[in-house]
Amino acid sequence: MNFLKKFFSKPVPEFEKVYKKRAPRIRLQDGKVTFTPDSSAKKQGLEIANLSASGLAAVDKESHMVWPKIGGVISGKLTLAGKSFPVACKVVHFTGNLVGCQFQDFYHELTYLINDYYRVELEALNLVHIKPDILKSRADGVPHYFQGGDNCEVYYVINDGEILQFNISFFMHYLEGGKNKLLRFGKINKSEQSNDVHGYKRNDIIEWQEEIPLKFREDCVRFLSNIEHLKPNHIEALKSLILSNPYGST
Secondary structure, eight states: OOGGGGOOSSSOOHHHHHHHHHOOEEEESOOOOOOEETTTTTSEEEEEEEEOOOEEEESSOOOSSOOOTTOOOOEEEEEETTTTEEEEEEEEEETTTTTEEESSSSOOHHHHHHHTTTTTHHTTOOEEEGOOOOOOSSSEEEEEEEEETTHHHHEEETTTTEEEEEEEEETTTEEETTTTEEEEEEEEEEGGOOOOOTTTEEEEEEEEOOSHHHHHHHHHHHHTTOOOOOOOHHHHEEEEEEEHHHHHHO
8 A cells, every 4th residue: 555645635636747747838929828817807918928838927017917815816818829718827926027827727728739839939948058168169259059859959159249150950940140141041851861970060961942931030039039048148149140130042
């Protein structure tokens, strides 16, 4: 007999065991996800700062909402990608104008939509920062490398706040550029991938494209914004190059 059973009055349902383990939190940038408490007199929902399959952090800028105390439950409507879901949330913390909440159930349809709609952000959360001191040194700046699975990675060299060179790849798409450099965009050739390593990454075959889709630039920003341990000022420097630098196909 398991001696731990005497400490519990009833078995814990399986969904609670899964759900109480905090899922990866996605930092949101677009303001398209909202939470409207049932008790709110306003029809306009509160902006969501971060979201996961296990909870959310709502932004209460005006502090006009009457929230339950920590541990209390509030019900409302979560709106994502044009769809609304009734949810019950337990308040777990107040931090500045953020209210952190934990879902009180496992919402299967909502979880599926989060995993599909935010697949770029979720992939970014899997990247690991390789310590700069074990990378091949550069005379012109400090190299940084973030590596994940399925050809997902970010490499850049920075000096005095300026990105001299960078490359980003995810979902078999590749982008490179840097200070005073044209952007180049291509697709990684699955059939000709190489296991050879040169410096910091594989020698993959890139099929260069004539133009870079605007959506890919936007996806790069979403990707960078959710990489843990990537410094905010480095994110901003990379974003500036990605969104403003001209494109060259050769």
